[in-house]
Amino acid sequence: MFRITIIAGARPNFMKIAPILKAIEKNKSNGEEIDFRLIHTGQHYDKKMSGSFFEQLGIPEPHANLEAGGGSQAEQTANIMVRFEKELQDNPADVVLVVGDVTSTMACSITAKKLNTQVVHVEAGIRSGDLSMPEEINRMVTDSITDHFFTTSEVANKNLRKAGIEEGRIHFVGNTMIDTLLSNIKNFIDPEIQIDGEILQEKKYFMLTLHRPANVDEEEKLKALMQAIIDNTGDLPIIFPVHPRTAKILINLGISHDRLHFIEPLSYLEFNYLVKKAKAVVTDSGGITEETTVMGVPCLTLRDNTERPETISMGTNELVGTNPQNLKPYLDKLMAGEWKKGGEIPLWDGKTANRIVQQLLEIYKPNLKSPN
Known part of the structure; x- marks a missing residue:
């Protein structure tokens, strides 16, 4: 069984994980030996920020809520790491999947790597160049220890290549947030x-x-x-x-x-x-x-x-x-009615999560070793 632990901690995460969970369930129902464990770090929690997202986007109840919200950046990071370490020790995984750029993304990536667990980052490689933003630090740290990078654009691909990441670890798949948008627009x-x-x-x-x-x-x-x-x-x-x-x-x-x-x-x-x-x-x-x-x-x-x-x-x-x-x-x-119209962005087509799960199976399934 290919076991994936998926991390969600703040509002943007929920939009990004929802289609991935559905894609895993679809593959599982088609006979693939794949399963997930959903961890809510509790970085943000109130009805509007979390509860309604789970209901409206069809996200199942998390297997665990680390309840690590509140405090300063450092306190929150530390709380998430301490609690996620125990969670991962009690429930080992083949891969820890993180999304986006919130504190939970960085904290769980560090914890997983220190427990010798593979880390995959969805929405990897994006950069603002602004180190005054906590999110930029989270992105840089996470990508510095990630094993496989799932990207939303060619710009992100270039950022990762510039950082010395070899081509075989960069996977241009599109944008899972757009999967969620397109599937819910009706x-x-x-x-x-x-x-x-x-x-x-x-x-x-x-x-x-x-x-x-x-x-x-x-x-x-x-x-x-x-x-x-x-x-x-x-x-x-x-x-x-x-x-x-x-x-x-x-x-x-x-x-x-x-x-x-x-x-x-x-x-x-x-x-x-x-x-x-x-x-x-x-x-x-x-x-x-x-x-x-x-x-x-x-x-x-x-x-x-x-x-x-x-x-x-x-x-x-x-x-x-x-x-x-x-x-x-x-x-x-x-x-004055002179705004630009814009156009389609490559692979922002609502099928990103399926590409991610297929790529994960291709990468990890041939050499799968179940956790002890």
Whole structure:
């Protein structure tokens, strides 16, 4: 039996593992000697961040929850490593599969390698070049000890080759987050947001998400950024899913407007319903830029760098930067109907998880040694 331990710890992970679990189950039902153990590290947990994802995306209950959330970066990393070490010792695996770039990804990779277990990284090789981002450090450390690399783009392949990774360990398979998006697009849920008693009209509102320290930690910069968004979006509503505590901070800073609407965080299916119908999305998230590209929705990224350049060169995304003054020309172009259309990105076709599982079987099955 080929045993794979799969790690999930934070919201982006769930979108990436869901299709992989389904692909494993499909191969298992077709007679393949393959099985998985799903570990939730507990890095993030609340109903909107975790529970609803498991329900909506058809993810089975984890075999274990390490409950390692909270604390500083170092405390969280240490807690995950200590608890995952015991989990892996009690339940050995042939491969530990990690996805993305959260703390759990790095911590479980290190732990697995120290127990002489193979590590495979899904979404390997992406780089922002910005070491002030915890995610960039997580990516670099994970890829430095990974055995096999599953990539989303040719840019990621080039990054890995530049780091000296031999071709036979790099597997260009596509993007599992897009698998999840395409398989759920018909299931999107209208959250029925009403503005002044009227429902939102398609292409007549903006979606906004902000969470990165470069944008939200400096009060004056945050105020200037929000003002630039309000000043250059015409008369359209701006829908901002935000935690109530963050909304209170924004209001206390005097950041409010008749067209700016704070709403509570949404589930995956509700959020993407609003994204798909929006005129555009203004965000500092990496993953959202991938989803907007596939759905053909204009996206303005409030960052100075991106680890997903293909969403700019081939998609609907533009890198605006974090200077509030940069926003106006981009929003002017959008409001004038002059935004680029974007196109298809290779292998972002909804079949990535199947390619990953087939590749894993090809790599490991011939020389499989079951754990003791």
